[in-house]
Amino acid sequence: MQYFRKYLHGSAGETVKDKREAIPFVYIKRWAKSDQAIAFRLNNKVTQLNFNDKSQLILYADRDVLLYSNSQAK
Numbered sequence: 784m785q786y787f788r789k790y791l792h793g794s795a796g797e798t799v800k801d802k803r804e805a806i807p808f809v810y811i812k813r814w815a816k817s818d819q820a821i822a823f824r825l826n827n828k829v830t831q832l833n834f835n836d837k838s839q840l841i842l843y844a845d846r847d848v849l850l851y852s853n854s855q856a857k
Contacts, residue, residue, distance in 0.1 A: 813824040820834045832840040837854035 807827070809829075810826050811823050812826050815822045818835075820832050823831045823833075825831070828844045830842040830844065834840075839850075839852040841850040841852075842848075843850070
């Protein structure tokens with residue numbers, strides 16, 4: 784029980800606050816909607832397009848990667 788008490792109070796290794804600060808928080812900086820799709824620009828330089836047919840196009844600008852997900856694929 785002493786171990787768990789120390790762990791919960793943060794004296795056994797990393798605290799919960801330290802773990803939260805290590806994970807970067809991703810959020811939407813800008814968005815736009817059209818008749819065909821919704822576009823999102825995230826704070827980590829990722830651009831995502833969600834089309835009405837449930838397909839997605841994601842651009843990772845810092846990695847030079849383009850990802851396409853087709854909802855109609857079987």
